[in-house]
Amino acid sequence: MADRYEKIEKIGEGSYGQVWKVKLRDDPANSKNKFVLKLIRLEKANKKEREYAEQEVKLLKTLSHPNIVSFKDHFWYDSKQTQLGIVMSLCEGGDLYKVLKSKKGGGKLSEHEVMQWFIQIALAVQYLHSKNILHRDLKTQNIFLTRSNLVKLGDLGIARELKEDEMASTLIGTPYYMSPEIFQNIPYSYKSDIWSLGCILYEMTSLKHAFTxxxxxxxxxxxxxxxxxxxxxxxxxxxxxxxxxxxxKEIDARPSARDILQTPFVQEKIKKFLEDSQSKQKRPSR
Structure with missing residues (x-):
């Protein structure tokens, strides 16, 4: 299965493994057939880490949303099963973290742009929560942009599927975006993702972390x-x-993703984006 893909360039690397831009070997002339290959190193992984890797595949297979990176394929990259390969759609615009970093010293994002992206992120989060999935690692590095300015939420490596009324308790995530309840060892749920979402919106508007x-x-x-x-x-x-x-800091005082999207202020922004989108579609091509 791994032989189907040819590596083009490395676009990321970390303790988990590597991320590559790839193309299908049997269709090299078609430039549209480019994807992201995430190679997860598992040779030294414990049982829990292997479960997370396999769970990411399982969750991605069940999801279908315009603002979530779409799953394409998965396979063991080697015969010893030390590297798990996950193939996903490619977002040519890179991640939001790099976009914000490039803005430092050169002016902030407009409110129109901030809200256009934020609403798409909130829609993805609301969709996950409706599927009883807690992302647990919402951050600007896990939000990707397409060339057409569409936002895609990715990296479900530590996401957790919750049963009815179930709570999570594992101390996990990226510290800058983690909620108070996680650090206090209080069982947490979807409102923890909302805290992270707040950190993301703050970062989009100020170009710095909410807490440093x-x-x-x-x-x-x-x-x-x-x-x-x-x-x-x-x-x-x-x-x-x-x-x-x-x-x-009060968990119950935080809105749900659905509450956020139904806020009159956000509804007005959604209406404006839809009008702009329809206007662009009606505009004659040159």
């Missing part, structure tokens, strides 16, 4: 006990209110 510190212990203290981050300037009250609601 030089040491891990200081970061944890800030997230649990610190003051809310100073709201970004140059954006409407509606944007700032969204951030404040999502970064509420």
């Amino acid at each position: 510190a030089h040491a891990f212990s200081s970061l944890v203290h800030k997230i649990i006990n610190g003051e809310p981050p100073k709201m970004p300037t140059g954006y409407s009250k509606g944007v700032c209110d969204l951030i404040s609601r999502m970064l509420n």
Whole structure:
């Protein structure tokens, strides 16, 4: 199965393995047939880590949403089963983290652009939650952009499928985006993803993390006990209110993804995007 794909270039690497841009060997002339191959190293993985890798495949197979990276294929990359390959759709625009990093010193994103992307992320999160899936690692590095400015949520490597009324308890995720309840060893659920979503919106508007510190212990203290981050300037009250609601330390006071999408402010933005989209479609091509 691995022989079907030819590596074009490496686009990422970490402790988990590597990410490559690939194409189908039997159709090299068709430039549209390019994908992402995620190679997960499992030669030193424990039982739990293997379960996470296999679970990512299982979850991706069940999902179908325009704002979630689509699954294409999976296979063992070698005969000893030390590397699991997952093939997904390619997002040529790169990840949101790199886009925001490129903006530092050169001006912020417009509110229109911020909300256009944020709404798509919220739609993906709402879809996952409706499927009883807790992402657990929402961050700008896991949000990808297509050339047509479509947003795709990816990397379900540590996602968890919850049964009715079930809670998660594992201390897992990326510290900058982790909710207070995770650090306090309080069982957590979908509202933990909402906290992460608040961190993402804050980062999109301020070009920096909502909570920062030089040491891990200081970061944890800030997230649990610190003051809310100073709201970004140059954006409407509606944007700032969204951030404040999502970064509420009281779990029950945070909105659900559905609540966010039904907020009048967000509904107005959705209506505007739909109108703009229809206008572009009606515009004659040159």
